[in-house]
Amino acid sequence: MPVKQAKPSGGVQSVERVFELLELITDAGGEVTLSELSSSTDLPLPTIHRLLRTLVSLGYARQLPNRRYALGPRLIRLGEGANKQLGALARPQLASLVSDLGESANMAVLDGDMVVYIAQVQSKHSMRMFTEVGRRAHTHDTGVGKAMLAQLPEERVRGIVERAGMPTPTEKSIGTVDDLLAELERIRDRGYSIDDGEQELGVRCYAMAVPDAPTPTAISVSGPDSRVDDEFAARAIPLLTEAAEAISADLTLA
Structure with missing residues (x-):
């Protein structure tokens, strides 16, 4: 507790x-x-x-x-309404990321022990990702999930993954708590998380937590690893930082 x-x-x-x-x-x-x-x-x-x-x-x-x-159960309706408002607030920043980077942008929040995607702006490319608004996913094998976990104390991280489990949808997925904790330390050091084929082979995602959000929240950009490479990351990380800070500021004013 x-x-x-x-x-x-x-x-x-x-x-x-x-x-x-x-x-x-x-x-x-x-x-x-x-x-x-x-x-x-x-x-x-x-x-x-x-x-x-x-x-x-x-x-x-x-x-x-x-x-x-x-x-x-009555909290569900309140949560869904709040998520819609939060997603609407962040959508201009997600659209800006897609315009600048050409890949899909997402926003997710921690809902219990899982992440739920509450906003998305898709790229013009035909490739479709596993993410969509309303989709729930584990924290340990998604970029947004790991970005959120990196903001939490170790005790809470352990509780989340113990209750939710740690399935490994690909051979790149993290499967143990110790490996996850080590990855979260690396995320804290560099300031962003990476999902490199952990949820879906061939797809890479860069994600960042939204500072001072009322509930753990993160944004991401994702696409095929043939396009989302190191050069892409060099452009994406500063833009993700600006977008996360802008969303944080909008939440303060909301």
């Missing part, structure tokens, strides 16, 4: 407490016990229980047969 953090004051306390609990459940992988929540927050146990009962009655949380609490 996450380390306790001080919360900003000045808002409506009950609302702050509700969202604190929802974020703690999310960070735990979408399912948690009362005792785990109690150890991760300064809220009294009776308060946690009362807030959870309210969330369950409204459908924003649910209690499982094993007495654990999980995120509720």
